[in-house]
Amino acid sequence: MNRVVNNPEEVVEDAVTGLLAAHPDLLAATDNPRVIRAVGAPKSGKVGIVTGGGSGHEPAFVGYVGPGLIDAVALGEVFASPSARSFHHAFKAADGGHGVACLYGNYAGDNMNVKMAVKLAEREGLVVKTVVANDDVASAPAEEASKRRGVAGEILTWKVGAARADERADLDAVIVSAQKAIDATRSIGIGLSACTIPAAGKPNFTIKEGHMEVGIGHHGEPGVAVVPTRSARDMAALMMDAILADLPFAGEDVAVLVSGLGATPLMELYILYGHVAEILAAHHIAPRHRFVGNYFTSLDMMGVSVTLMRLDAELDRLISAPARSIGLTIGGKS
Amino acid sequence: MNRVVNNPEEVVEDAVTGLLAAHPDLLAATDNPRVIRAVGAPKSGKVGIVTGGGSGHEPAFVGYVGPGLIDAVALGEVFASPSARSFHHAFKAADGGHGVACLYGNYAGDNMNVKMAVKLAEREGLVVKTVVANDDVASAPAEEASKRRGVAGEILTWKVGAARADERADLDAVIVSAQKAIDATRSIGIGLSACTIPAAGKPNFTIKEGHMEVGIGHHGEPGVAVVPTRSARDMAALMMDAILADLPFAGEDVAVLVSGLGATPLMELYILYGHVAEILAAHHIAPRHRFVGNYFTSLDMMGVSVTLMRLDAELDRLISAPARSIGLTIGGKS
Amino acid sequence: MDSVSLKDAGPIVADMAAVIVEHAAYLSEIDGAIGDGDHGINMSKGFRRAGERLGPHPPDLAQGFATLGETLLDEIGGSTGPLYGSFFLDMAASLKGRDAIDRDSFGAMLHAGVAAVIDLGGAKTGDKTLVDVLAPAVATYDEAAAKGEPFHTCLEALDRASEAGLEATRDMVARIGRASRLGERSRGHLDAGAASCRMLLGALSRGLRRHL
Amino acid sequence: MDSVSLKDAGPIVADMAAVIVEHAAYLSEIDGAIGDGDHGINMSKGFRRAGERLGPHPPDLAQGFATLGETLLDEIGGSTGPLYGSFFLDMAASLKGRDAIDRDSFGAMLHAGVAAVIDLGGAKTGDKTLVDVLAPAVATYDEAAAKGEPFHTCLEALDRASEAGLEATRDMVARIGRASRLGERSRGHLDAGAASCRMLLGALSRGLRRHL
């Protein structure tokens, strides 16, 4: 491992220091060093939006804190859920008196910590409702969709939930919109190399050189197949097939998000997007919002993920609403 | 090599297809498939801003095309200068009747192709003036500063030149500001792994595991020293020492840019930035503009670069002006 | 009936923390075989910090468990934090209002803790988790108590059953948690959480027996 | 004096393109040793496309060189495109108004081409570039012409000198271009640009001699 770290056990602390120094206009510290809130949060009169998850996925999660997006985020160790208390503190940091929507991903640790955190919050009279992202079609069959992992679709869900909160919708309405968002969203990833957690010093899984892991999870969770690496065109086809088989998208408007997993050159994400766009056109699917970049990563993993969200008028409006953050800025016309 | 490509000889063509499909609001094709212009360019009454360079550095160069930034860009093969004709066509695509400023990096191929392109343009009565970025302090000693390579400092130079053009300054004034920008800018990089050009299939240089190449170039050009990898803190100190020794920054306002070279996790760029901020503070240097991310990459190289630009009131104003592009959006308040 | 004052039992929490911190490397090693190799790190971080919070003058057992549970919830994320956190918090809650612990209240406490773990994590016996130590341990304890065995004997039975429970995880195929991804390949290895749980129950049992 | 009509010489451009395309792999291999291994790719891409533009009915030599130069400027970036591009464009320009080439106009043409390369690239003799083929070739040609040797003999001298120039690059340390990064390590290898240049001059010399 050859990386830009100090003590590998303290990468999260060190990254937080840099994040706060780099973005004083966006991010503010809280009493809990693992909770960061948006400058200006909590906003009174608005439902608070919270997320959280393991570190190493940057810009997720902290990179989506900002106006029009997340109000407060709980940061875990690399690839490990934040503590229950950190989620609890994030709820408090985001609470503007109208309750908090916690929009997070479906992982055992996150589920348990959020559940405990909600209990802690309830004891203080703070109402927290949750939406659990489960957009990864490769992580379980459709019949067991509740077991699916949340991946890059989370970003679109945050965008929708936050925009709805900005419209001053109440907590139940925010939850309904965010749940609708994730229900309309499907993702899948392909891994081309393992990644290395600094504290471990070496990958804790392997992908055979010249092979790709179809359906890989954001921490290297095994996918549905390991096959010899195909062309970008075939990768796109494979991923789009899996997504389109899972939810009817044909003829619909969509938001599409192609994310690198960390080490993939941006030019290759665009190569992939070119084929995704071709396939969308062939299915008469109109990509009204297109995001291509490193939106949700897994440290230095080589690979790519594709996410599709089916839009109705409401989701389209909410995705279009202005937002500003490290990872996503919308409406910055100039 | 395990990557997201089709025919490795056609990565640029394929990436251009995806770029145009993904950003119809920002990017427009031209008759030359290796020239992309901004939607709305050329703008009549404004000096045109052009850059160009080898591919594989994305978001540089094409990712800085857009309002408030580049009007037209020439794209070369991976790590190879665009052709003279492509530069020439980019000049024409950017020309709004007030001449063109070509702001590019100091590489043998680019110098020659730009020189030829300027000749071709002159024959047609199109006035093109150039500024050659040479911000990489590690690429030659201060006495031979004209031999230095241009690296991430180019981005800040484009920003300055483009903003000045947007103010309707004439060509000479744009050139003066852009030249002032690069003269006030210093960069240095550290490489932690080699990168692989898809058409080559394997790295064409090596960095010994556990070592770092201090002063590495954007194509793997050897730096000033190969030493055992140090902590992020020491990397920052090493880079800042080299930069601060080259130009007095103490007590000044600066723009600071930390860029990953491709594979470095974003969280590690923030770890590095934390130390850069510390060092700036110790030297009473105020970072008025802070950019941390993958701004100028070298395919899948692991590593990082630091750029500092000394600001006067004009440069500060020009850096602050609104801009929108794939790689950099400024002023997108929401 | 035999009982131990919660005050006297207070220092046992420090023993429990010590056994975890001492075996951190071992626990991570086991987790490394079929998980992500951080169980020892997670646990020792939590128990060390709990030790710091408890300070040099140990409070009584209920307060000790409460602090332990809170520390785990506060500082340790992942699965371990909330699972062991609620385990200890709910055990502490079941001791509310008491100043001593005897055979039956110990049984009730253990039930409360196991229920919290199962409620939160949803693991069943045989899934290859710490429940595979907890469930047989509490069942064996109940049996001994139902037979009218004294507190000391019941605690011995608990100790033996937790050891057997841990050993039994070796031949299980993981059905929950990270190791479940490996399917059949998870067989042949102990479960890390079961190992830490066995250490904790062992230290608790021994510590109480010293006072009986 | 001996001369060749530009029309008759037109097909030589196709010969020059052919020799480059045939030896593409070899040129890349040489470039790979001390450069980035793409010289053959760059050159063959440019010369193949020039061949396509020239079509089945070759125009005269001046027009052929102009098309070659333009194609290289149009399609090939890097260093090769502009260097060889202006080499051929300026040679074409020097033939303007002529319909035949003789010893003196060939010499003038070569001088124009070499000047363009040196003007653009700034390489000096001994820097281990294609100039190390061009400079001795043109000097030897000039000498032979000054001695009053016929065109045919001058072209032979050029051919031999370009071969010797190429061989001489083997023992040079690169001082310009990518290979210069390697310093002493660049010694012991031929220079790729010199190799392609030697091929081009050889084909040109042979082609013209066939008509003399």
Ligand SMILES: Nc1ncnc2c1ncn2[C@@H]1O[C@H](COP(=O)(O)OP(=O)(O)O)[C@@H](O)[C@H]1O
């Ligand atoms: N749902 C669950 N119920 C009970 N125990 C669980 C559950 N999930 C995981 N465990 C236990 O947690 C242990 C792993 O803990 P640890 O390594 O600290 O967490 P992580 O899996 O997040 O890295 C497993 O060995 C298992 O005993």
Ligand SMILES: Nc1ncnc2c1ncn2[C@@H]1O[C@H](COP(=O)(O)OP(=O)(O)O)[C@@H](O)[C@H]1O
């Ligand atoms: N400034 C220069 N002047 C003359 N020839 C040069 C110069 N720079 C490079 N060359 C020639 O170009 C050759 C390399 O060409 P090529 O591999 O196509 O370009 P690149 O170096 O951009 O990959 C070298 O072998 C050398 O002969």
Ligand SMILES: [Mg+2]
């Ligand atoms: Mg873990």
Ligand SMILES: [Mg+2]
């Ligand atoms: Mg090259």
Ligand SMILES: [Mg+2]
């Ligand atoms: Mg673990």
Ligand SMILES: [Mg+2]
């Ligand atoms: Mg080359």
